[in-house]
Amino acid sequence: MLQSLRFYGRVARLLAVIGLGVLLALWVGLRERAGAGDLMVSRQRLTRWFLARLTGALPFRVRVSGRVPEQPMLWVGNHVSWTDIPLLGAVAPLSFLSKSEVRAWPVAGWLAHKAGTLFIRRGSGDSGLVGQQLARHLGHGRHLLIFPEGTTSDGSHLKTFHSRLLTSAVETGVPVQPVAIRYLRDGQRDEIAPFIGEDDLLSHLVRLLRSDLAEVEIQLLEPIPSQGLSRTMLSQKAKSAVQQALFGEVRDEALAA
Template sequence: MPFLVLHLLVGLPVTLLLINPLSARIELRGERLDHRVIRLWSGTLMRIFGFRLRRYGTPLPGAVMFVANHVSWIDIELMHSQRMMGFVAKAEIARWPLVGWVASRGGTIYHHRGNNDSLHGVMHQMVQRLEQGLAVGVFPEGRTTRGDAIGTFHARIFQPAVLAGVPAQPVALKYGLRGNAQTIVAFGERENFVQNFLRLLGEPGRVAEVHFLEPVPATDDGRRRMAGTCRDRIIAAMAG
């Protein structure tokens, strides 16, 4: 708790100051300063929660759709600690304390589930960002899971990658040794965000692995093949 309070009282104002149009034009080792700041914020938050970060593979540069399995809100922070990307997330996250603010400033695209107009708007924003050379991140399962299996990947979310002609890079997120803490990190039955947040803060320290896997190119045979291939590669990485 003391480190979290310090991160909020000191890290939050500094992050606010450094995420601005000017810092977006400054590059350090090929990375925008505002993107580096968000990565630093997220990586520090993960360490405060006791996670030791390990990365395998290399995230693609430029325009790419990152595709990951989804068990909890902390997946977003884990991904942001490694590579800046604008996530597609449910609109409720914008109202979550702390995480909602960071997600919004990180360029999250919000979707009102069950609303077709919202979905069309999300798809349009994703194509725009990809065509601008930026990265987007998606959780094709559409919702968090219990952590004990990989759900169905909805092919429709891959359409912007097909339209923009950019690859999808599958990413396997594993918590604990060989992924043995997936169900612990996942939301418990009837557990809300605040309860999960506080529970994870009190959990023992453990490893968090990010596996950037072989990318899947966008081709004429389309989104279903991309969805199936990405899911298969993530399942293989989780089992490996």
């Protein structure tokens, strides 16, 4: 009985937050139609405010270590779940790069679009265009977050960091901010939070809301200067930093060019 009440209470709180997000997105849309000009700074600030409320509606206890950079950087992190985005987006004003499938998600995809998320189709050959958009964002002094693995994992290991996604940092001379995120339950790797395989958003969300609180550790690691590095070297350094933070080891693996 108490578990059911807790579940429905969480659902009610989450729906209230999503409703607030819809109102914010509608307001941004109205300002766009009124010709308010470049709204990206406002979008990032509003998105951070909204994602902080969304994070509060999820069953997580979050601990952040490290310093949030003041200068614009390309944030590069491991990817475990769709929840990585609200959790990291609540830490700093960020724009995001996401797979195109997210754009089709009911409500969430529309909110992501209004927040200024860039979408990429895997294997479609449009990475060059996306790279230009990323470079433009960084060149305008805006933080960006990408997941160079290109997909999620169960949190037990890192996949290949695709170095082409770091080209924008090399071209603009913007440093890379490595980020390591880890989900724990009772001191062990959380098996509920990962969004993998054939998971769909609604089923995964229900499982989360029915679960007990999980611990989330977010580590903002030492920034990596991009000057003088190739995208492959930059990707290798970023992956090594995240690998060391999560697993205390560095593996030499082939990187995708």
